[in-house]
Amino acid sequence: MENNGLAYHETRELHEMLNFKTICLLKSKMMSGLVFDQDLKALMEKDVQQAEAAIQEMKALYKLNPGGMLQ
Numbered sequence: 001m002e003n004n005g006l007a008y009h010e011t012r013e014l015h016e017m018l019n020f021k022t023i024c025l026l027k028s029k030m031m032s033g034l035v036f037d038q039d040l041k042a043l044m045e046k047d048v049q050q051a052e053a054a055i056q057e058m059k060a061l062y063k064l065n066p067g068g069m070l071q
Contacts, residue, residue, distance in 0.1 A: 014062070018055065024051055025055065032045060
């Protein structure tokens with residue numbers, strides 16, 4: 001029996017990681033408006049870009065789970 005999809009527990013863990021990364025992204029976006037130091041602001045903007053890329057990768061993993069939870 002070949003199964004290329006995610007197991008139920010993997011889907012749950014992926015969902016938890018996606019929620020955490022989304023919260024971090026939102027916090028970085030909100031806090032960057034309050035930062036005046038340009039170096040720190042640049043670092044936070046880089047964090048936002050990396051978080052957005054990570055979220056897109058995690059969302060792509062959901063495609064491996066046809067008919068599963070959280071599509």
